[in-house]
Amino acid sequence: MNENPIKEVRLTPIRNGTVIDHIACGQALNVIKILGINETNIGSSISIGIHVSSKALGWKDIIKIEDREIDEKKSEQIALVAPDATISIVRDFYVAKKYKVDLGEHIVGLTRCTNLNCITNKGEPVLPEFSVESKYPVQLRCCYCGKLVNNISDNLL
Ligand SMILES: Nc1ncnc2c1ncn2[C@@H]1O[C@H](COP(=O)(O)OP(=O)(O)OP(=O)(O)O)[C@@H](O)[C@H]1O
Ligand SMILES: [Mg+2]
Ligand SMILES: [Zn+2]
Known part of the structure; x- marks a missing residue:
């Protein structure tokens, strides 16, 4: 030893x-x-x-x-x-x-919306966009469909 x-x-x-x-x-x-x-x-x-x-x-x-x-x-x-x-x-x-680090108020790109019917998942030329709903834990609100996304690391682009 x-x-x-x-x-x-x-x-x-x-x-x-x-x-x-x-x-x-x-x-x-x-x-x-x-x-x-x-x-x-x-x-x-x-x-x-x-x-x-x-x-x-x-x-x-x-x-x-x-x-x-x-x-x-x-x-x-x-x-x-x-x-x-x-x-x-x-x-x-x-x-x-x-x-x-301190999460901003607004996230553009970087992560997917988890709503498969969201416009950002339909092959259209729009980047996913979220407002930050909570920081601990991180929760994002999709600006297009309103879906709350919380499993961020599984959905990174
Ligand atoms: N020249 C360097 N090369 C590589 N890493 C460095 C260098 N100087 C500092 N670091 C690293 O940068 C970080 C911050 O350095 P600092 O001296 O403030 O460390 P610390 O006292 O461990 O601080 P903390 O309380 O944030 O852990 C630490 O992870 C340290 O190992
Ligand atoms: Mg240290
Ligand atoms: Zn959406």
Whole structure:
């Protein structure tokens, strides 16, 4: 047995970029989806920790993105699947800015309406659009059909 077991998983430090910490366990890949990161547009290294132990949350996910500072619009959207996430902007190895995500009032695109008869599910050129009905838990009201949508992470576009 190791006498000094490692207490905490640490991902590689980054010089510049963004750390998205305190992501609800299992939601890191959905956060990546919301950020719109895919094989065609990755421009720098990304480290993803899934099911990492956390004193505050028990278990959490964490993402470190090099050389990209995520904007306010994206951080509002991250709250859809990770309402307790913290965003830290790292510059020259230090945290230059840090804030908690906060869901915006209005969500356009990103997630489907769960009403199959909704105009947004009929192949028409309309993006799904929702007003935020509640933040904890996240509940969205479809602006087209009025349906209340709450299982967001199962319905991401
Ligand atoms: N240079 C860096 N490279 C990679 N990750 C970093 C760097 N600096 C800070 N972090 C990470 O950014 C997050 C915020 O940093 P901070 O120093 O505020 O951590 P903390 O004291 O653990 O804060 P919290 O109370 O939010 O958990 C943490 O997850 C930390 O591990
Ligand atoms: Mg911490
Ligand atoms: Zn609808």
